[in-house]
Amino acid sequence: MNTNYIKWIIFVISSAFLVAGCASFPDHATTQQLSEKMVYDAFSYAPAHKKRLDQDRSQKICSKIGGPANLSQLEAAEVVKLARASIKYPTSGKLYGNWKTGAKLAYSGRGDRIRNGKVEKAKGGNGALCQNCHALEPGQINVGNMGPALTGYGKQRGNSAAIVKYTYDKIYNSWAILPCSNMPRLGANSHLTPEQITHMVAYLLDPKSPINK
Amino acid sequence: MELKRGLSLTAGAMLLLTMSLSAAAQNDLSVGRKMLVEDNPGELWIDQGKDLFYKKRGPKNVSLEKCDFGMGPGKLEGAAASLPRYFDDTDRVEDLESRLITCMTNLQGMDRAKIIKSAISRPRSKGSEIEALALFVTSKSNGMKVNVTLSHQKEYDAYKAGEYLFYRRSGQTDFGCVQCHGEDKKRVRLQDLINMTSTPGAQEVASTWPAYRGAHYVVRTMQWRLNDCVWQMRLPDLKYGTDYAIALTTFLNHRGNDAVMQVPGFKR
Numbered sequence: 145m146n147t148n149y150i151k152w153i154i155f156v157i158s159s160a161f162l163v164a165g166c167a168s169f170p171d172h173a174t175t176q177q178l179s180e181k182m183v184y185d186a187f188s189y190a191p192a193h194k195k196r197l198d199q200d201r202s203q204k205i206c207s208k209i210g211g212p213a214n215l216s217q218l219e220a221a222e223v224v225k226l227a228r229a230s231i232k233y234p235t236s237g238k239l240y241g242n243w244k245t246g247a248k249l250a251y252s253g254r255g256d257r258i259r260n261g262k263v264e265k266a267k268g269g270n271g272a273l274c275q276n277c278h279a280l281e282p283g284q285i286n287v288g289n290m291g292p293a294l295t296g297y298g299k300q301r302g303n304s305a306a307i308v309k310y311t312y313d314k315i316y317n318s319w320a321i322l323p324c325s326n327m328p329r330l331g332a333n334s335h336l337t338p339e340q341i342t343h344m345v346a347y348l349l350d351p352k353s354p355i356n357k
Numbered sequence: 358m359e360l361k362r363g364l365s366l367t368a369g370a371m372l373l374l375t376m377s378l379s380a381a382a383q384n385d386l387s388v389g390r391k392m393l394v395e396d397n398p399g400e401l402w403i404d405q406g407k408d409l410f411y412k413k414r415g416p417k418n419v420s421l422e423k424c425d426f427g428m429g430p431g432k433l434e435g436a437a438a439s440l441p442r443y444f445d446d447t448d449r450v451e452d453l454e455s456r457l458i459t460c461m462t463n464l465q466g467m468d469r470a471k472i473i474k475s476a477i478s479r480p481r482s483k484g485s486e487i488e489a490l491a492l493f494v495t496s497k498s499n500g501m502k503v504n505v506t507l508s509h510q511k512e513y514d515a516y517k518a519g520e521y522l523f524y525r526r527s528g529q530t531d532f533g534c535v536q537c538h539g540e541d542k543k544r545v546r547l548q549d550l551i552n553m554t555s556t557p558g559a560q561e562v563a564s565t566w567p568a569y570r571g572a573h574y575v576v577r578t579m580q581w582r583l584n585d586c587v588w589q590m591r592l593p594d595l596k597y598g599t600d601y602a603i604a605l606t607t608f609l610n611h612r613g614n615d616a617v618m619q620v621p622g623f624k625r
Contacts, residue, residue, distance in 0.1 A: 186601030189593035
């Protein structure tokens with residue numbers, strides 16, 4: 145009776161140690177499963193907005209823990225290939241729009257945010273978000289520094305057909321040029337329309353644009 | 358209330374003045390913010406939280422004195438500095454806000470949905486109960502070190518999930534947390550961004566919430582911060598007190614260990 149009692153105590157104590165000793169970081173597959181469930185449990189969303197939580201192939205590759213520095217060459221190449229294939233041009237074929245329209249869009253961070261289920265509608269379409277992350281016109285203080293300064297962008301590069309196309313592509317899907325860059329794939333994600341992007345191209349390249357003064 | 362509003366407005370005006378002066382003089386926007394940390398209008402909410410904490414409230418007409426934040430019922434010293442953590446009674450890792458809601462519903466018998474509905478107050482309002490309570494409870498850790506430990510399996514799981522979610526990109530901006538919070542000395546427009554992949558950055562996060570938000574004239578909690586981030590990221594509405602938010606907070610706070618708690622923080 146007495147020995148049984150002691151055995152029981154030893155069993156309980158050792159199993160408690162065993163359980164405590166077992167607690168450790170889960171492996172990646174478990175973490176992924178837990179986390180993905182957390183995402184879909186955490187948000188309330190209309191069926192049409194589920195795609196904002198779903199990851200496409202490129203987003204999955206670009207979500208590496210530790211950041212894009214941990215991308216393999218094959219993964220980077222896949223992201224570039226998918227990005228290149230995503231780029232669509234305006235039906236008119238003209239990639240160079242109106243710099244004045246672009247100048248307005250560059251300073252707008254509005255459009256398509258969701259609060260209490262309502263989608264924010266911005267006048268003139270979604271803002272191009274540029275000012276949040278890039279220095280734009282000379283002497284401005286209220287500009288971000290997440291991305292490189294774009295001051296004098298066209299002055300430095302000219303506005304040859306090749307530069308126009310490069311600039312359009314970069315805005316449409318920045319991952320075609322720099323895989324997993326922090327810059328949103330503004331055209332590929334339908335945040336901006338192809339027409340809006342042509343205005344951004346003109347804002348960056350036109351000699352009359354304040355960005356090149 | 359009048360006094361409070363008057364003080365906040367004065368503080369707001371002072372902030373603008375100091376910000377513009379320092380911007381002009383030395384282009385250092387942090388000076389005005391540092392000055393305000395020393396005379397933080399958010400302190401006014403601590404007493405409000407204290408009153409709410411000790412007052413008998415809810416259908417069960419009890420105070421929150423029996424609430425266990427992980428150090429034992431009613432023990433507040435250092436408790437917030439160790440959150441999030443695993444709780445037996447809910448079998449879940451909880452952060453400060455979700456633990457408060459657990460106690461308000463289980464001890465006081467309040468309605469969870471109702472608490473959550475008003476949890477994030479309107480700007481320029483008198484603030485929400487959760488905001489005041491969270492600040493009061495956290496103020497009891499002031500001067501103590503952040504100490505979020507991982508021992509229960511669910512704490513390990515939450516930490517790893519938080520790390521995963523920090524890097525998870527989705528939606529039309531392709532943003533995860535790391536896109537804005539992965540490098541030193543970055544700004545979105547004029548707003549400084551904390552590099553949360555660095556130890557000092559994680560420590561700043563772990564030790565300064567709840568915080569007085571100058572632009573809103575109210576005290577905000579970490580739950581509000583995450584809400585506002587995902588809104589800008591163009592994600593759908595984040596619910597209150599989710600495992601997603603708790604996992605991210607576990608990841609950040611654990612890496613912010615050893616920072617000295619000082620709340621209310623001050624945010625732009």
